[in-house]
Amino acid sequence: MTHADPESPVARPTPVSAQDVGNVLDHYYYLPDKLRVVAGEGVYLYSDDGRRYLDCSAGTFNLSLGYAHPEIVETVREQAANLIHVTSKFQTGPLNDLVAKLAEVSPPNLTRVHLKSASGSDANEGAVKIAQAHTGKSDVVTLFRGHLGQTLAMIGASGAAFRRTPFPSMLPGVVHVPDPHCLRCFYKQERATCGLLCVERINDFIDYASTGRVACVVLEPISGNGGNVVPPDGYLQALKDLCEERGIILVFDEIQTGFGRTGQMFAADHFGVAPHMMTFGKGLGGSGMPIAGILTEDRLTGVAGHHINSTFGGNVLAAAAAVKTIEVIGRPGFLENVRAVGAHVTARLRELAAKVPFVQEVRGVGLMIGIDIVDRTGRPDARLTNHLAELGLEQGLLLRTSLYGHGNVLKVRPALIMTMREADEMCDLLERLFLSVA
Numbered sequence: 001m002t003h004a005d006p007e008s009p010v011a012r013p014t015p016v017s018a019q020d021v022g023n024v025l026d027h028y029y030y031l032p033d034k035l036r037v038v039a040g041e042g043v044y045l046y047s048d049d050g051r052r053y054l055d056c057s058a059g060t061f062n063l064s065l066g067y068a069h070p071e072i073v074e075t076v077r078e079q080a081a082n083l084i085h086v087t088s089k090f091q092t093g094p095l096n097d098l099v100a101k102l103a104e105v106s107p108p109n110l111t112r113v114h115l116k117s118a119s120g121s122d123a124n125e126g127a128v129k130i131a132q133a134h135t136g137k138s139d140v141v142t143l144f145r146g147h148l149g150q151t152l153a154m155i156g157a158s159g160a161a162f163r164r165t166p167f168p169s170m171l172p173g174v175v176h177v178p179d180p181h182c183l184r185c186f187y188k189q190e191r192a193t194c195g196l197l198c199v200e201r202i203n204d205f206i207d208y209a210s211t212g213r214v215a216c217v218v219l220e221p222i223s224g225n226g227g228n229v230v231p232p233d234g235y236l237q238a239l240k241d242l243c244e245e246r247g248i249i250l251v252f253d254e255i256q257t258g259f260g261r262t263g264q265m266f267a268a269d270h271f272g273v274a275p276h277m278m279t280f281g282k283g284l285g286g287s288g289m290p291i292a293g294i295l296t297e298d299r300l301t302g303v304a305g306h307h308i309n310s311t312f313g314g315n316v317l318a319a320a321a322a323v324k325t326i327e328v329i330g331r332p333g334f335l336e337n338v339r340a341v342g343a344h345v346t347a348r349l350r351e352l353a354a355k356v357p358f359v360q361e362v363r364g365v366g367l368m369i370g371i372d373i374v375d376r377t378g379r380p381d382a383r384l385t386n387h388l389a390e391l392g393l394e395q396g397l398l399l400r401t402s403l404y405g406h407g408n409v410l411k412v413r414p415a416l417i418m419t420m421r422e423a424d425e426m427c428d429l430l431e432r433l434f435l436s437v438a
């Protein structure tokens with residue numbers, strides 16, 4: 001068990017509420033975990049029984065600056081006293097600053113910022129709408145393991161059949177294609193000799209499985225929920241070439257990979273490939289402020305504001321926090337730290353992988369790392385993956401698994417402010433956890 005750090009100002013637990021827990025749980029639509037959280041600070045979370053947990057997944061991979069980053073807290077406090085919300089029809093200082101900052105830090109071709117989305121799912125739908133309106137075409141090509149959101153349309157566009165099974169109506173015209181997952185290559189190729197067959201074959205999917213009217217390809221440059229699949233060198237560029245040859249809009253969903261997660265501002269920078277459109281969310285909020293949006297090329301403007309709009313889109317409070325987040329991430333040394341800590345964690349986890357029989361691969365970029373868990377025959381083992389996450393909780397580690405518990409990857413994506421000391425503590429705890437089941 002990881003005990004509360006007596007030095008921490010948030011280590012003293014306070015009760016969550018005076019209500020009887022049993023009654024409260026009866027009223028939840030879904031059953032939450034037993035853990036009752038009272039505070040968070042940096043990479044740590046504190047529960048009402050005084051325990052401290054190291055969060056390996058930065059909340060929902062969105063706390064780029066960790067829990068309660070002091071500058072975000074201060075920014076939000078100041079902004080809240082002034083203006084929390086105004087209809088996104090009007091300009092405000094924070095929104096104007098954010099638009100300017102986003103245009104400055106994004107790939108140079110992405111000059112237009114759309115901030116009227118309430119969530120990542122919403123932003124992805126907006127991107128599809130823009131692509132459809134611009135091209136006059138309908139279909140959307142996405143990856144088997146893609147995770148693009150929770151609305152009906154984005155469940156339809158996401159991969160993994162289990163997510164679609166309960167819902168009869170979704171986005172029509174979606175063509176799912178195999179991921180660039182070299183460890184488990186759909187085409188049984190070796191990277192050295194494959195010639196990026198997985199990109200070439202997308203032509204066949206377009207020619208034979210689509211309506212012949214493809215508006216866009218939407219993908220995460222590194223699949224998050226799908227299992228931290230990092231595409232091989234050249235994949236994204238080849239995909240962009242294919243899109244440009246066929247008049248298709250290439251959209252990167254950078255909702256997880258954006259704002260420093262890969263050790264660069266965007267995964268587009270890491271891979272050196274600029275998409276025609278990009279969606280963002282999660283980490284831009286710094287310590288959890290809800291904000292999401294779309295970046296596009298100039299030529300893709302023209303869809304009226306009311307077509308992609310949400311009451312909470314472009315929230316002023318969140319915009320102020322987002323401006324501060326970009327400022328912090330852009331400071332000298334910040335991204336270098338992400339790269340150094342990420343490389344250190346990856347190296348330590350690879351050493352650990354050699355000591356246990358159930359880790360097939362540790363893969364990732366920056367602080368977007370996945371641990372691929374297999375059974376004795378080398379097959380993906382979702383049961384063991386979930387077991388490790390549950391045991392981790394008992395041992396003071398918050399771990400999330402891929403594909404909502406259907407996947408075999410433990411996701412190591414802590415807050416980007418993680419220090420080397422905290423990284424070593426995380427790796428020590430993971431080592432103790434893994435050795436306890438080996």
Ligand SMILES: Cc1ncc(COP(=O)(O)O)c(C=O)c1O
Pocket residue numbers: 119120121122124147148149150220224225253254255256281282292
């Ligand atoms: C890559 C990716 N895209 C889209 C989404 C959906 O974002 P939101 O939950 O803000 O709607 C998520 C959320 O997990 C995500 O990881």
